[in-house]
Structure formats: structure tokens, C-alpha cells
Amino acid sequence: MLKNFQRCISQETFQFCKICIVGANGGVGRSLAQQLKQNNRFSEICLYDITCTKGLRADLSHINTLPEVTAYSGAENLVESLRCCDIMVLTGGQSHSKGITSREQMFEANAKIMVKLIDALVKANKEQPHIHIVTNPINSLVPLTAELLKKHGIYNARRLIGCTKVDGMRAATFLAEHMEVDPRYVEVPVIGGHSSKSIVPLISQSQPKFALDDETQMKIAQRIIHGGEEVVLAKNHKGAAQLSMGYCVAQFCDSLVRSMQGEKNVKEVGFIPSDVNDVPYFACQFELDKEGIRGCKRLPPMLPFEINLYNQAREDIRRNVDIAMEFMDKNKLK
Numbered sequence: 458m459l460k461n462f463q464r465c466i467s468q469e470t471f472q473f474c475k476i477c478i479v480g481a482n483g484g485v486g487r488s489l490a491q492q493l494k495q496n497n498r499f500s501e502i503c504l505y506d507i508t509c510t511k512g513l514r515a516d517l518s519h520i521n522t523l524p525e526v527t528a529y530s531g532a533e534n535l536v537e538s539l540r541c542c543d544i545m546v547l548t549g550g551q552s553h554s555k556g557i558t559s560r561e562q563m564f565e566a567n568a569k570i571m572v573k574l575i576d577a578l579v580k581a582n583k584e585q586p587h588i589h590i591v592t593n594p595i596n597s598l599v600p601l602t603a604e605l606l607k608k609h610g611i612y613n614a615r616r617l618i619g620c621t622k623v624d625g626m627r628a629a630t631f632l633a634e635h636m637e638v639d640p641r642y643v644e645v646p647v648i649g650g651h652s653s654k655s656i657v658p659l660i661s662q663s664q665p666k667f668a669l670d671d672e673t674q675m676k677i678a679q680r681i682i683h684g685g686e687e688v689v690l691a692k693n694h695k696g697a698a699q700l701s702m703g704y705c706v707a708q709f710c711d712s713l714v715r716s717m718q719g720e721k722n723v724k725e726v727g728f729i730p731s732d733v734n735d736v737p738y739f740a741c742q743f744e745l746d747k748e749g750i751r752g753c754k755r756l757p758p759m760l761p762f763e764i765n766l767y768n769q770a771r772e773d774i775r776r777n778v779d780i781a782m783e784f785m786d787k788n789k790l791k
């Protein structure tokens with residue numbers, strides 16, 4: 458850490474915030490790390506991967522911004538990498554590759570990684586840091602993480618969020634493209650989860666509102682729901698969204714650090730433990746404060762075809778939560 462930090466940045470109030478990227482060498486992890494290095498609100502960006510992260514650290518550390526970049530690798534160094542971290546982002550593990558054609562197929566491999574990760578996190582920290590899960594399948598890995606943290610007695614539901622921001626980002630992009638307007642000024646709520654049966658885009662509730670018939674809205678909604686597959690197909694099944702993903706996770710982490718450092722009225726979206734309806738986890742909009750999630754926005758009104766998607770999503774999420782509970786039972790983790 459710089460000895461003369463305060464003197465160097467006397468115009469700014471510097472606060473410590475360590476963020477650890479688990480899976481930093483992957484496509485999402487690298488893109489995320491590069492963007493976080495440009496965010497001077499972070500004091501340390503810790504790169505962890507099962508493979509060597511020294512090269513990535515050396516490369517990023519030449520960028521003349523404030524965050525210090527540290528590097529760890531190998532199972533034996535996981536605990537040390539997570540020590541005193543304020544935010545842990547999981548981007549590592551199984552991704553789209555030969556033979557893996559759906560997010561759900563990634564569950565077994567990534568659930569095993571999650572068990573080891575939470576064990577290490579608990580050894581390294583007395584309290585649960587903010588946990589942001591990007592690794593798929595979100596709908597099962599978030600409930601699994603909650604159960605593992607409960608077992609260790611350090612569960613804080615306000616600090617556990619699965620990443621669904623990309624669905625809202627795609628929704629704004631695709632709707633703006635259709636309307637031929639600037640995507641930066643379009644917002645579309647996307648609720649539910651992050652699987653093809655649980656992504657629920659609510660184009661009828663976009664800001665600004667556009668006069669579109671139901672058929673057109675349904676067509677754009679389908680493109681949003683299958684946005685991930687659009688990238689996988691274009692990459693010939695050799696990978697999924699990585700650069701756009703790094704961008705939107707970096708934006709999410711910026712919201713998190715701003716709220717942790719005292720900024721008010723920070724709004725975000727994600728798959729969270731929620732009581733907005735009868736399923737225990739749901740993606741919705743919420744406010745963040747210093748401690749984490751502060752409360753969810755009530756679900757917006759929906760058109761009949763959106764209600765059908767919403768009902769399908771609740772059913773799918775219930776099944777995905779059950780998969781996590783069955784994993785806990787099967788592996789005697791309770």
C-alpha cells in the first residue's frame with residue numbers, strides 16, 4: 458500500500474475497499490478487473506484464480522490509477538486472498554464449453570466450487586462480506602450460498618446478490634435499437650431470475666414508454682430472454698458474454714462501493730433473498746445503503762403475456778431453489 462497515499466490524494470477522501478475477483482483469469486474476470494482498475498473508489502483489487510494470476514496483475518498494475526492490484530492462485534492460497542475483503546465477486550468455474558449447452562448443466566461443478574469458497578471465506582473473515590455471484594446458474598447458486606453461510610452462522614441476507622443486471626442492460630439496448638433512440642436513456646425492468654424460463658422483461662413498464670403492440674413487445678422480450686444464447690451462438694459455442702458482462706458487473710460493483718462509502722439513493726437490480734412474492738429469491742430492483750440491500754421496490758404492473766412469463770418464472774425458481782437444497786442434503790452439508 459502506498460505510504461504517502463493521503464498526501465497524493467489530498468483533494469479526495471480516501472476509504473479502503475478491497476474487492477476480490479474469484480475467477481479473475483476468465484473472460485468475465487479479466488474484463489471486470491480491467492474496468493475496476495479504472496475505479497479509484499477501490500483501494501485493492503485482488504485477483505484470484507485456480508490458475509496463475511501474476512501476469513494479469515503485472516499487466517493491470519501499470520495503469521496509473523489508485524487501486525493496488527494483488528494476485529493469488531491455487532487452492533492453498535484461497536483463504537489468504539479473501540482475508541479482510543469487503544466485496545467478493547465470483548466469476549470463476551464452469552462456463553459454456555463443449556458439451557455444456559445450458560446454465561443449469563453448470564450447477565454440479567460450480568456448487569462444489571461454492572462449498573470450498575464459502576469454507577475459505579469463513580476462515581478469512583469474521584463477518585460476511587458483500588457477495589456478488591456472476592457464475593451460473595444464479596437461480597440455484599444464490600440459495601446454495603445462503604444455506605452454506607447459514608451453516609457457518611455468518612449469513613447476512615442483505616449482502617448476497619446474484620447478477621442479473623445484464624438482462625436489464627440488454628433490454629435497454631434491444632428496445633432502443635428497435636425504437637432507434639439513444640440506449641443510455643432507456644430503462645426496462647427485468648424481474649424473475651437468470652434462466653430462459655425465469656427472465657421476465659417488462660417492456661410495458663419501460664421508461665420512457667413506447668407505443669408498441671403486444672406482438673412487437675413479445676418479440677423484443679424473447680430476444681432479451683435469449684440474449685445470452687445470441688452471444689453463445691455467435692461465438693460458435695466457444696464461450697458466452699464476457700466483455701459486456703465485465704462492463705455491467707463493474708457498474709454493479711461501482712454502485713456497491715458508492716453505497717458502502719455513504720452515497721444515498723443508489724438503486725440496483727439483482728437476484729436476492731426477497732419477500733416480494735411467494736418464492737424465497739427473486740430478481741427485482743432495490744436500494745442499497747452502507748450495510749447492503751435496503752428494501753425491494755414493489756413489483757410493477759404487467760400485461761397478460763408478462764403475467765404468464767412471471768408465473769413460469771416463479772415455478773422455475775422454486776425448482777432451482779429445490780436443486781440447491783437437494784445438493785445440501787445429498788452432500789450432508791446441513
Ligand SMILES: NC(=O)C1=CN([C@@H]2O[C@H](COP(=O)(O)OP(=O)(O)OC[C@H]3O[C@@H](n4cnc5c(N)ncnc54)[C@H](O)[C@@H]3O)[C@@H](O)[C@H]2O)C=CC1
Binds near residue numbers: 482550623699
Ligand atoms: N450472471 C450472468 O449474467 C452471467 C454469468 N456468466 C457466468 O460466469 C461464469 C464465468 O464465465 P467466463 O468468464 O466466460 O468463463 P471462463 O471459462 O472464461 O473463466 C472461468 C475461470 O474460472 C477459473 N476457475 C475454475 N475453477 C476455479 C476455482 N475453483 N476457483 C477459482 N477460479 C476457478 C478458470 O481458471 C477460469 O479462469 C460462467 O459460469 C458463466 O456462465 C457469464 C455471463 C453472464
Ligand SMILES: O=C([O-])CC(=O)C(=O)O
Binds near residue numbers: 553560623685688
Ligand atoms: O449463459 C452464459 O453462460 C452467460 C449468461 O448467463 C448470459 O450471457 O446471460
